Amino acid sequence: MEFIDLKQQYERLKPGIHERINQVLEQGKFIMGPEVVELEKNLAAFVGAQHCVSCANGTDALLLSLMAHNVGPGDAIFTTPFTFIATAEVVCLLGATPVFVDIDPKTYNIDPEKLELTVAEIEQGIVHARGGKQGLKPKGIIPVDLFGLPADYDAINQIARQHGLLVLEDAAQSLGGSYKGKRVGNLADIAATSFFPAKPLGGYGDGGAIFTNDEVVANSLRSLREHGKGSHKYDNVRIGINGRLDTLQAAILLAKLEVFESEIKMRQDVAGRYSSALKEIVQIPFVPDGLASAWAQYSVVTDHREAYLHTLKEKDIPTAIYYPRPLHLQTAFAQLGYQKGDFPVAERLSERIFSLPMHPYLTAQDQEKIVAAFENTQVGI
Numbered sequence: 001m002e003f004i005d006l007k008q009q010y011e012r013l014k015p016g017i018h019e020r021i022n023q024v025l026e027q028g029k030f031i032m033g034p035e036v037v038e039l040e041k042n043l044a045a046f047v048g049a050q051h052c053v054s055c056a057n058g059t060d061a062l063l064l065s066l067m068a069h070n071v072g073p074g075d076a077i078f079t080t081p082f083t084f085i086a087t088a089e090v091v092c093l094l095g096a097t098p099v100f101v102d103i104d105p106k107t108y109n110i111d112p113e114k115l116e117l118t119v120a121e122i123e124q125g126i127v128h129a130r131g132g133k134q135g136l137k138p139k140g141i142i143p144v145d146l147f148g149l150p151a152d153y154d155a156i157n158q159i160a161r162q163h164g165l166l167v168l169e170d171a172a173q174s175l176g177g178s179y180k181g182k183r184v185g186n187l188a189d190i191a192a193t194s195f196f197p198a199k200p201l202g203g204y205g206d207g208g209a210i211f212t213n214d215e216v217v218a219n220s221l222r223s224l225r226e227h228g229k230g231s232h233k234y235d236n237v238r239i240g241i242n243g244r245l246d247t248l249q250a251a252i253l254l255a256k257l258e259v260f261e262s263e264i265k266m267r268q269d270v271a272g273r274y275s276s277a278l279k280e281i282v283q284i285p286f287v288p289d290g291l292a293s294a295w296a297q298y299s300v301v302t303d304h305r306e307a308y309l310h311t312l313k314e315k316d317i318p319t320a321i322y323y324p325r326p327l328h329l330q331t332a333f334a335q336l337g338y339q340k341g342d343f344p345v346a347e348r349l350s351e352r353i354f355s356l357p358m359h360p361y362l363t364a365q366d367q368e369k370i371v372a373a374f375e376n377t378q379v380g381i
């Protein structure tokens with residue numbers, strides 16, 4: 001059993017993927033070929049956003065989005081400490097400061113009430129024991145749709161409007177999810193996603209995309225991903241990066257996008273089967289009314305993590321821990337001055353959470369084996 005089984009998907013899509021790859025090889029347009037344009041058009045239509053700008057990976061998608069909004073030194077960017085490092089790393093790369101906000105204990109996404117308090121503190125120049133944040137100007141929020149579940153965008157967008165902040169949706173894990181009838185990627189000012197192979201829509205290498213309804217922003221993103229180009233390659237009007245999506249990855253993603261909708265449905269079925277079987281044993285994922293997760297991960301929470309991980313390992317069932325250490329306790333962010341105890345919800349979750357195999361092709365039979373391993377675990381009281 002695989003944690004994420006890409007081989008079964010490949011078997012299903014083989015002819016289409018090969019045909020797409022062969023077309024690129026025949027045509028030889030490996031950089032910014034027609035497949036890149038076609039993918040952007042199809043993705044924008046899928047998400048319901050006016051513009052899609054593809055790029056080299058999800059980290060660049062976040063970075064370019066912040067660059068397009070001139071984020072820099074002195075700016076505070078509010079985000080969750082319970083995420084992959086890329087979310088906050090890009091903030092530091094631009095000389096801005098990540099300001100962490102604890103998460104909601106049910107959804108594991110940024111807690112809007114705590115967000116509002118923290119924004120007000122920064123606005124008023126209140127400096128806490130946690131973090132060195134004097135003199136920062138609130139600039140934006142990066143909510144992360146953790147494990148595929150959209151964050152609380154109604155509340156977050158309202159806070160952003162009140163304080164004049166940018167909202168950048170980190171949709172690296174959530175493409176295919178939805179929030180009150182709107183697709184992920186179209187829930188905030190701008191959204192960044194990833195096509196890392198293990199993501200719900202994954203390529204065969206790195207890839208990413210940005211969604212926006214703002215044409216000016218879309219144009220500056222197109223320039224920024226190609227070294228800040230102006231009217232042509234050797235007209236450079238701003239400092240940018242080499243952040244393009246390869247034509248080959250675009251071709252592969254085009255083939256995969258054709259079945260993406262059906263795969264999301266299959267993921268919902270897998271998650272549904274897990275939830276009904278495990279709900280009395282561990283804390284299962286909570287999905288608020290009106291929201292749909294893309295189920296990048298299926299994660300459970302328990303006081304008996306070690307015991308369950310032990311049995312699952314004995315049965316050759318792969319698992320993973322996302323995330324064993326929240327970002328505010330990572331060495332890379334030591335200069336921000338956070339300490340253990342600053343974000344108790346995230347810290348406690350990191351000690352109790354783990355993820356089970358999750359992909360569209362996981363069979364009910366394999367899931368029964370996983371559930372049996374839970375049932376056969378002896379846990380202390």
Ligand SMILES: Cc1ncc(COP(=O)(O)O)c(C=O)c1O
Pocket residue numbers: 057058059060083084086087144170172173193194195196206207208
């Ligand atoms: C929440 C989150 N943000 C950003 C990224 C960065 O994406 P990539 O690995 O494509 O750079 C990832 C994935 O790896 C992620 O999970």
